[in-house]
Amino acid sequence: MEQNLFYNEYNEPLAARLRPQDLDEIIGQQHLIGEGKVLRRMVEADRIPSMIFWGPPGVGKTTLASVIARKTKASFINFSAVTSGIKEIKEVMKKAEEDAQMGERTIVFVDEIHRFNKAQQDAFLPFVEKGSIILIGATTENPSFEVNGALLSRCKVFVLKQLSAEDIVVLLNRAIKDERAFPGKVIHIDEKDLYFIANFSNGDARMALSTLEMVVLNGEEKDGEVFISSDLIEEITSKKSLLYDKKGEEHYNIISALHKSMRNSDPDAAVYWLARMLEAGEDPLYVARRVIRFASEDVGLADPRALQIAVAAYDACHYIGMPECTDALAEAVIYMAVAPKSNATDVAYMRAREDAMKMLDEPVPLVIRNAPTRLMKELHYGEGYQYAHDTKEKLTNMQCLPDSLKDREYYSPVDQGLERQISERVKQIKEWKKKNG
Numbered sequence: 001m002e003q004n005l006f007y008n009e010y011n012e013p014l015a016a017r018l019r020p021q022d023l024d025e026i027i028g029q030q031h032l033i034g035e036g037k038v039l040r041r042m043v044e045a046d047r048i049p050s051m052i053f054w055g056p057p058g059v060g061k062t063t064l065a066s067v068i069a070r071k072t073k074a075s076f077i078n079f080s081a082v083t084s085g086i087k088e089i090k091e092v093m094k095k096a097e098e099d100a101q102m103g104e105r106t107i108v109f110v111d112e113i114h115r116f117n118k119a120q121q122d123a124f125l126p127f128v129e130k131g132s133i134i135l136i137g138a139t140t141e142n143p144s145f146e147v148n149g150a151l152l153s154r155c156k157v158f159v160l161k162q163l164s165a166e167d168i169v170v171l172l173n174r175a176i177k178d179e180r181a182f183p184g185k186v187i188h189i190d191e192k193d194l195y196f197i198a199n200f201s202n203g204d205a206r207m208a209l210s211t212l213e214m215v216v217l218n219g220e221e222k223d224g225e226v227f228i229s230s231d232l233i234e235e236i237t238s239k240k241s242l243l244y245d246k247k248g249e250e251h252y253n254i255i256s257a258l259h260k261s262m263r264n265s266d267p268d269a270a271v272y273w274l275a276r277m278l279e280a281g282e283d284p285l286y287v288a289r290r291v292i293r294f295a296s297e298d299v300g301l302a303d304p305r306a307l308q309i310a311v312a313a314y315d316a317c318h319y320i321g322m323p324e325c326t327d328a329l330a331e332a333v334i335y336m337a338v339a340p341k342s343n344a345t346d347v348a349y350m351r352a353r354e355d356a357m358k359m360l361d362e363p364v365p366l367v368i369r370n371a372p373t374r375l376m377k378e379l380h381y382g383e384g385y386q387y388a389h390d391t392k393e394k395l396t397n398m399q400c401l402p403d404s405l406k407d408r409e410y411y412s413p414v415d416q417g418l419e420r421q422i423s424e425r426v427k428q429i430k431e432w433k434k435k436n437g
Helices: 038-044 061-072 086-101 118-130 165-177 191-201 205-217 230-237 249-263 267-279 284-302 305-320 326-338 344-358 374-378 418-435
Strands: 051-054 075-080 106-111 134-139 156-159 186-188 220-222 225-227
Touching (some): 038 061, 051 061, 061 075, 061 106, 061 134, 086 118, 165 191, 165 205, 191 205, 205 230, 249 267, 267 284, 267 326, 284 305, 284 344, 284 418, 305 326
Parallel strands (some): 051 156, 075 106, 106 134
16 A cells, blocks of 8 residues: 555554653653652652643643553543533542542543633532542643632642753654554654754644654655655655754854844845744744844944844743744844944953953952941042042042053944944043043
8 A cells, every 4th residue: 555644554643652651751841850850759759739731732731641640540531621511520520529439539631621611610629629539730821811710729830841852852763763653664864854843843742743653654665664855854844944953063154144144234134044043943042142142242332222122032032932023033133234333342341351361369449449347448448439420520530440450441432323422422531531630
């Protein structure tokens, strides 16, 4: 039989065949189930409260609930918010209550609990209160808004994090080597293609495994060996595989291209390289951090608003994520490209850093030291200090650098944007100090 994109020779999906059997097999969520972490301690001590798992799709909410049930040797009932009504809930609750009287615990797992209406959620409440069941709800929505307050108050909320591309690649590598996944087959697939599948899945392990299964079933097979090409992956995902390795040379080439395009005041090139990174699966927060660095290093005081816009773009990426944050990053990148440029602050810091590293023990001039104690005053700390706000010009002649660095100049503003005005101000300050020295 010729295989095609819709043929599956296995009865269960790959994600089901490889569902972890214990906590150590679960990928990710180490902040909850790592050694010594709170949820792991609860499970190992067999003290499981009712709880809500809140996190994006495919991060292991159902898997974690089933592992907990197996570890605690409790009956496990899986409820669907889409198909279960109040009648079904009450019937199951009655059975669970009877089992509880016989000393048998029941874990009721409710997937997409946010889809249950208030009446359906209320049906669980008396059984949770009495301890007849341990309720584990899973939701992709904020439970503060989507779960009945009375029910939520009786549950511990655990936040599950989106899986990283590295987490997904570990999962995929495990899958192609696991006999349960593709019995009798040896899978040949490049690491870069595994990263492509991981990035395509956007942190969803179930989607990543489903994609892997599709490409394996449609790969070129010979004598039990399956060869998977990038072209096949592109065909199945309907997405072009961009040349971009987040750990390799091309990663640094493209971030360099973005930085230098902005520095060269080329908004078209800058937004193109931005799109290349984001569409290839780069973390938008990484890009945003680089834009923040650019704003202070290459724009600086020529346009101080650039740093504000860069930080705002980072916040937007943090709050709304991909793909909604692409416009915020594009706005920031284009702004950086067209902004007036100055690296004077960066140059000033590097000059000062060089002297600071050479002369770490240079004493602070006495005149600008604080003198909170009598002894410090007797040692002339702060003696002769001049308060600039008390003067007409808001300027004084105090020496603020150590003697060995007196008259050293680090900051040399350029003739660009706002820094043109700053340059004039610096010139005026120096002339005043020379005249009144």
